[in-house]
Amino acid sequence: MLLAVDAGNTNVVFALVDGGDIRARWRIATDPRRTGDEYAVWLTALLGLEGLDRKAVDKVIISTVVPRALHNLEVLSTKYFGVDPLIAGRDPVGWGMDLDVDEPQNLGADRAVNAIAAHALHPGDLVIVDFGTASTFDWVDYRGAYKGGIIAPGINLSLDALVNAAAKLPRIAIEAPATDSVIGRNTVDQMNIGIYWGYVAMIEGLVARMKTEIGRPAKVIATGGLAVLFEQHTNVFDAIEPDLTLRGLAMLAERVKG
Template identity: 40%
Template sequence: MFLAIDVGNTQTTIGLFDEEGASVHGWRMSTSRTDTSDMLDSRLHGFFSKDGLDLSSVDCAGLACVVPVLTRAWSKCLTDHLAQPPMVLTPGEWCGIDVDMPNPRSVGADRIANAVAAKRTYGAPVIVVDFGTATNIDVVDADGKYRGGAISPGLMLSASALFSRAAKLSSVPIEAPAHALGDTTETAVQSGIVVGAAAMAEGLVGRIKEELDIPEAPVIATGGLARTVSKATTLFTTVDPELTLRGIVDIYQMREERNPR
């Protein structure tokens, strides 16, 4: 079994995959920069025990992490279980896709994982919109190269900024309203946050498609709020919530094929 872990700034997603790369189970937890390897070990055991799974069945793992202190903690936790270090996605290392950017080492591991999985699953060109702490747009061009994209504040960051300055709005649920024109304060806020995020994605993706001349490129939504935003737009070809985790699996498999142990 393979354990894929995507550590974001706000949430961490964990996926268990079989030898064929098929998803077996998944979990999501809050990211805490104070977690130690022992605390992460306890969480892993709790997840597996709760769902009747055996952690000892995991024999390899991969990690994409945007929080450096947690890269060390997760690496130690996983090494203690596997008796070997996990694969850690490091910017600039070979990941099975050409990064056509001035500084490939500046690209986040999660963005590369998204690009690899999208290319392998949907072909090239392809565009990914990842709704996490930040909203990331990642682009694979017609030649199969990763070209970069766009990064903007995520929905919850925007909502938190608004709510912290406007106390009366803090109880508004983050969901797609029926219409862009809000006729109550609640639906007006929902429109601004959710429909606004959808409109931003539509605008940026449209400009990127025009700049790269890839008008027919599929657009894949992923991330914790992808389904919410997808209800406010027809932009997305599909919603693929496991895309980042699958990218970690794909990169591991490609590295094993390239340099078998």
């Protein structure tokens, strides 16, 4: 069984993949100081809740955008699962696609993995919108080449900046407003409108501009935890793929036999 690990700026997501199907998934806050031993205690307990032993895992693949977290995840794999982990983007797990950008070496592993999975799942040109710590918009052409994209502040990051910089503004939960009105009658409603509808407008506007520049029909694929929240009030998405990164990691691992 494969253990796929996606280490992002906010969370590290672990998933058990069996025959291409995601059997279980867990997440823990990203902390580069967390040791392989700490990961092992936490993960062993969760495996036990699924009725599984560590010995069920015979392959590990890791994707990370937090370089300092990689070493301890490698220790987790070698010490507790007895396997040398595959690292997404490194031999023998190269991307296997054309990175048609100025600085291909600087492309985040999560974005490359998303591109691989999206191209495998959907034909034609694609715009991939990933809602994470940053919100990213990526273009993958019909041949599967990565052509570039956009990096914008994530919605939680934007809200944190607003609350931290304005002393009288309260911390609010991010949720869809109760009505479609964009004129709030109190501070909390006005903040919710600004954050939520402002973000919807940004998504729709950037996707429209990307489609115009691409010049061909492009399918919009959304992933990340907040994709479903925005799906309620915009028709810009053609498909929601909540496990896009994990599925891409499974596809990469499948290329490496043994």
